Amino acid sequence: MSEGTQILVTSDRDVVTARQQGRALALQAGFSDSEATLIATAISELARNIVSYARQGTVTFKSLNGHKGAVGLKIVAADSGPGIADVSQALRDGFSSSGGLGLGLPGVKRLMDEFDIASRVGSGTTVTVTKWRT
Amino acid sequence: MVNRERTAPKEIIPQRSRTIAELPPRESQTELLRELVGHLRQNRTLLREEWVARIGEARLLAAMTQEEIFQEATSVYDSYVAVLETGSVDDLTAYARNLSERIIPRGVETNEVVGIVLLLRDVLARSLFAKYQSDFEKLNRVLDAYEPAANRIANTVAVGFVQERERVIRQQQEAIRELSTPVLQVRERLLILPIIGVIDPQRARQLTEQLLRGIRTNRAKVVVIDITGVAAMDATVANHLVQTVEASRLLGATVIVTGLSPEIAQTLVTIGVDLGKMNTVGDLQGGIEQAERLLGYKVVLS
């Protein structure tokens, strides 16, 4: 498994590349097909946000080894774009469907096990998500 | 000044003390490997037999018959030598997985697999000792070429076996989980999922996955999810239920939820579910009848 694989994301084609790579790494790490799809979907959304709002950024993958042999995959989606003014607002949404509008961050959070976001207006945004193999 | 002549007894003059012009060219690593691969191939029958005998003595692979051991031994031997030759472990990795897939169901344990590979390593090493014993220098060089490769092989096979074992265990665990939460096909195109007891988010997710796969396998058009046996549901699990209904629809199936207690109905409303949009019926029987109507089973007599 390649540690710290990084993909430059600037176009919608890169979104596809990023999620295919993510799926491949997830399967390699022993995640089930179902989990790999969740991961690929989350990556697609994060990469898409980069393209839509920041025009360019990176998606980095890292394999993790946790307690008692737990295996995880960490994905960091980072850009130096405009940043998010109100992060809590971006994260707020009820459980009901939102029709896929906006940043889709609450959805990404639901897809993954761990979610972290750091954003500053004018500096950029970094979203870090992790999924642990069951 | 005393003129000393230093001579050492002839037998122990190492080759190194000769002048450079006289030294034979040192073989490259590649040439050495080629030479030892040649030796291992030439003596294949003999060495393999010796190995199989050692396996028997160590009482390894007791779960397999002599013929099977012989067959596998032949394949492993050839793969082993091939890796020494090519330096590539890809084929070996694939073979190790394949072998593991076959022998794990037979009850072969990790220590046995590691054991037989180490035995082969030893058998081959001793054979090399025997061949090059008269040339200590060369023996060292041959072992320098052989040992790292041999260790890599042992490692690859062991790791391959363990990974395959882990995969099998995970599969079995998944199968056990599925057995404990059955999705029942009652009629053609109609599935029933009775949910009983306490559901945690992980089980809820499993149930959803199983149901969705069941819809596809059974080509179900209607699903009745009966939650009569569920005492209480927190918002997270209630949300899972809603997601299950929505996901089922994406697969073209209609979901009827039966056995909704007032408490659970309240939880659903609290998380923003429009119960008017959800197909709910009082009890399971009523739900099945509704499902049959949807499927067109009931003939309406005018």
Place this chain on the structure above:
Amino acid sequence: MQVPILKQGHVLIATIQAALSDADLLELRSALVHQVVRYRSEGVIVDVTAMDVMDSFASRTLLEISHMIRLRGADTVIVGIQPDVAFAMVQLGLTLEDIPTALDLEEGLAYLQHRSKTIN
């Protein structure tokens, strides 16, 4: 990469391959609308069996396709959403709202047939 569109009577069938770019999806959208007009189709089936991920863009575009085709008086059915994909979609909150869905091509055609019988 063009998405193949087949005509079967009054129905158009578009089969999506995996790894479709955004541009391809948009191209599909306009191609379908054009063909619905050209052949006066009554129904469109979009087969997404090969789609390994359905994200917000894909979901939005399918919704747009459905709406645009409805304006031309035809129905759209999405078929072949895989269980894993459906699961991921609802986690993201993508439900394809009121677009009819069916398990596969066969079911999709049956649905459209039933619809045309009911209407006509």
